[in-house]
Amino acid sequence: MSDTDTHETETRSLRTPIVAVLGHVDHGKTSLLDKIRGSTVIEGEAGAITQHIGATAVPLDVVSKVAGKLVNPDDFDLPGLLFIDTPGHHSFTTLRSRGGALADIAILVVDVNDGFQPQTVEAINILKQSQTPFIVAANKIDTTPGWNPEMDAPVQQTYEAQSDRARSTLDSSLYELIGELSDAGFSADLYWRVQNFQNNIGVVPVSAETGEGVPDVLTVLMGLAQRYMREDMEIDVAGPGAGTVLEVKEEKGFGTTLDVVLYDGTVRADETIVVGGMNEPIVTDVRALLKPRPLAEIRTEDRFEKVDSIAAAAGVKIAAPNLDEAMAGAPVRVVRDREIEDVIEEVQAELAEVEVSTQEEGIVVKADTLGSLEAIVSTLEEEEIPVMRAEVGDVAPRDIRFATTAEEPKHRTILAFNVDVLADAADEAEQRDIRLFDSDVIYQLIEEYEEYVDEMERAQQQTVLDNITRPARFRILEDHVFRQNDPAVVGVEIMSGTVRNNSFVAKFEANEPKRVGTLKGIQEQGDDVDEARAGSRVSVAIDGPTVGRQIDEGDELWIELPEKHAKILEQELSEDIPGDELEALRMYLDKQRKRDPFWGK
Numbered sequence: 067m068s069d070t071d072t073h074e075t076e077t078r079s080l081r082t083p084i085v086a087v088l089g090h091v092d093h094g095k096t097s098l099l100d101k102i103r104g105s106t107v108i109e110g111e112a113g114a115i116t117q118h119i120g121a122t123a124v125p126l127d128v129v130s131k132v133a134g135k136l137v138n139p140d141d142f143d144l145p146g147l148l149f150i151d152t153p154g155h156h157s158f159t160t161l162r163s164r165g166g167a168l169a170d171i172a173i174l175v176v177d178v179n180d181g182f183q184p185q186t187v188e189a190i191n192i193l194k195q196s197q198t199p200f201i202v203a204a205n206k207i208d209t210t211p212g213w214n215p216e217m218d219a220p221v222q223q224t225y226e227a228q229s230d231r232a233r234s235t236l237d238s239s240l241y242e243l244i245g246e247l248s249d250a251g252f253s254a255d256l257y258w259r260v261q262n263f264q265n266n267i268g269v270v271p272v273s274a275e276t277g278e279g280v281p282d283v284l285t286v287l288m289g290l291a292q293r294y295m296r297e298d299m300e301i302d303v304a305g306p307g308a309g310t311v312l313e314v315k316e317e318k319g320f321g322t323t324l325d326v327v328l329y330d331g332t333v334r335a336d337e338t339i340v341v342g343g344m345n346e347p348i349v350t351d352v353r354a355l356l357k358p359r360p361l362a363e364i365r366t367e368d369r370f371e372k373v374d375s376i377a378a379a380a381g382v383k384i385a386a387p388n389l390d391e392a393m394a395g396a397p398v399r400v401v402r403d404r405e406i407e408d409v410i411e412e413v414q415a416e417l418a419e420v421e422v423s424t425q426e427e428g429i430v431v432k433a434d435t436l437g438s439l440e441a442i443v444s445t446l447e448e449e450e451i452p453v454m455r456a457e458v459g460d461v462a463p464r465d466i467r468f469a470t471t472a473e474e475p476k477h478r479t480i481l482a483f484n485v486d487v488l489a490d491a492a493d494e495a496e497q498r499d500i501r502l503f504d505s506d507v508i509y510q511l512i513e514e515y516e517e518y519v520d521e522m523e524r525a526q527q528q529t530v531l532d533n534i535t536r537p538a539r540f541r542i543l544e545d546h547v548f549r550q551n552d553p554a555v556v557g558v559e560i561m562s563g564t565v566r567n568n569s570f571v572a573k574f575e576a577n578e579p580k581r582v583g584t585l586k587g588i589q590e591q592g593d594d595v596d597e598a599r600a601g602s603r604v605s606v607a608i609d610g611p612t613v614g615r616q617i618d619e620g621d622e623l624w625i626e627l628p629e630k631h632a633k634i635l636e637q638e639l640s641e642d643i644p645g646d647e648l649e650a651l652r653m654y655l656d657k658q659r660k661r662d663p664f665w666g667k
């Protein structure tokens with residue numbers, strides 16, 4: 067970054083890096099965040115950490131106090147760390163900025179006993195996609211058998227103090243985890259062995275319960291940010307603010323408000339802002355900028371305190387008119403001295419960057435935020451599931467009506483992520499036979515849909531198989547003619563396939579099947595049956611031919627296959643029919659194609 071093009075009016079400054087916490091359910095995301103906040107409250111003087119809307123700021127001096135000798139504040143000029151309060155990759159994907167992830171760094175929490183779980187993999191993929199640097203917190207080390215905790219200690223100190231047995235148990239869990247990271251395409255190691263954090267992921271053993279390793283987590287985050295992100299943290303702090311909507315919330319006395327994470331510039335209490343809306347960008351004037359009141363004053367009537375302005379990086383609540391259609395995950399921009407049209411265009415361009423491509427045929431997806439919508443649609447794309455409409459918002463009757471326009475039955479489906487299904491929409495879905503899936507876990511939503519499609523396809527195939535003529539080859543046994551005609555009754559051996567009653571019987575003459583009659587009865591060991599499988603010997607009644615004329619002892623007979631059925635069997639069902647039946651089909655096709663190479667194609 068050069069200083070030569072810096073405008074004179076600019077006030078360059080380093081902002082706080084934004085940190086997000088991701089990981090599988092119950093691996094300890096919330097506990098770790100609470101521990102970081104809790105220990106910093108204790109260690110720092112009152113008010114040292116500041117509660118923002120949706121985020122917590124931990125200033126550098128607090129980080130260094132907690133981290134003790136691990137951190138030398140003189141090595142750093144970044145002001146601290148801003149932790150997003152809502153953990154989970156859902157909020158991570160929601161939080162975007164200018165096309166990328168809003169979080170500058172992430173902590174991937176993995177239960178050291180549990181290792182990789184589905185949401186760990188999902189989180190890793192999201193981090194990979196957004197190219198967000200991260201560290202791995204190998205959490206719950208205190209549950210290692212024989213562990214002797216030393217509250218809030220740096221991890222190497224407490225590790226050295228453990229028994230050999232506890233150490234080696236922990237080691238093997240850690241190495242397993244490092245192996246899993248490597249399988250996922252990341253070279254990783256215990257953080258104190260990592261030289262280059264750009265190529266290697268640092269693993270920090272930690273306990274959110276005892277605080278062991280928490281100093282290390284803060285140190286590594288701070289070091290990573292300082293070393294690799296410092297330049298990106300340089301902003302014009304007095305410039306027009308830019309941020310991302312974290313949540314759209316109804317707030318008593320303020321109407322609809324926006325919880326915003328500001329990552330650039332400043333927003334003032336009287337400014338005009340542009341916000342991404344469901345239909346078009348919303349232009350509105352800030353009515354109030356709100357911060358949470360300090361903990362000590364939480365009992366007062368209003369939970370919020372009005373401020374005149376707020377600078378990045380920070381979490382803030384914005385009260386303004388006309389915010390009903392604002393979307394979580396959408397950009398927010400302060401207009402200041404720019405043309406409103408230009409800012410609207412900027413917001414539109416950023417919204418257009420959300421890569422949600424739809425097709426003419428496919429399913430309908432509804433999600434609560436732009437980021438989650440993008441994450442779902444990209445996963446669906448990987449799974450080759452086409453999407454016909456992808457929108458932010460609750461499932462409404464018009465979505466149901468739209469879903470009915472899908473041609474394929476398996477696409478007459480709505481996947482709803484973290485949104486409500488309006489009551490009349492649920493009714494309409496039932497009436498119109500539209501399947502609704504809802505979940506707040508992406509992989510579950512998609513897995514459920516795929517299972518449904520599999521089930522549906524199996525059922526469809528079964529119906530097709532039930533209604534299609536199936537090939538079979540059989541032979542009239544010598545000395546087993548029980549009746550010459552009307553109908554002819556003969557003993558046969560079935561060589562391949564399944565012979566069914568009421569099918570047409572054919573005999574090949576010069577590679578051309580000639581229909582000789584209809585199966586009008588099958589007897590197996592004296593009992594009437596509807597069908598008989600390959601390998602069995604049965605007597606059959608064939609209506610039509612006379613033994614000694616159209617058919618004879620030793621003749622090879624076939625169930626006559628309509629050309630259309632032969633084609634479906636070969637092209638679509640060849641994997642679903644038994645091997646001997648497939649063999650009969652191939653032989654039948656070979657004979658036909660000697661005469662007509664395109665038969666059944």
Ligand SMILES: Nc1nc2c(ncn2[C@@H]2O[C@H](COP(=O)(O)OP(=O)(O)OP(=O)(O)O)[C@@H](O)[C@H]2O)c(=O)[nH]1
Nearest residue numbers: 090091092093094095096097205206209273274275
């Ligand atoms: N012994 C021990 N228990 C822990 C630790 N971290 C978390 N737990 C426990 O594990 C459980 C899950 O922790 P949470 O922090 O709620 O996990 P989470 O990942 O935030 O879970 P969700 O918010 O449901 O996704 C809780 O019962 C915690 O008390 C740890 O380091 N050691």
